[in-house]
Amino acid sequence: MSRRVIxxxxxxxxxxxxxxxxxxxxxxxxxxxxxxxxCISDGKWVTFYKDGEEVWACNAVYAAAHFDFAPVPTHRSSTDD
Structure with missing residues (x-):
């Protein structure tokens, strides 16, 4: 049985x-x-935030296995609302 690499x-x-x-x-x-x-990932560790407060953190492999992610744009203009 082969294992999926995450x-x-x-x-x-x-x-x-x-x-x-x-x-x-x-x-x-x-x-x-x-x-x-x-959340913010540095590729090794992921820190999760709600209302600007850190609520939890885990390693980046665990996060990839247990959560779905959508990229958040880092640069937004005032017309992006």
């Missing part, structure tokens, strides 16, 4: 959404991120 989340800013919880997960930080949060 790549670390690349450096960048993202909107993170946790995958559906698994009943045996227990307390693991996903509930702090639910239903979604902004």
């Amino acid at each position: 790549e670390a989340l690349s450096t960048g800013r993202y909107w993170a959404t946790p995958h559906a919880p698994f009943p045996l997960d227990g307390p693991n930080g996903h509930d702090e991120v639910f239903p979604g949060a902004q």
Whole structure:
């Protein structure tokens, strides 16, 4: 049986959404991120934020395996609303 290789989340800013919880997960930080949060990855570590406050952090491989990510633009103009 082959294992799927999970790549670390690349450096960048993202909107993170946790995958559906698994009943045996227990307390693991996903509930702090639910239903979604902004995050910043340096390619090794991912820090999650809500309302400008850090709510959780994990390594970039764990994040890639357990969350869905959408890139957040870093440069926005006043017409992007």
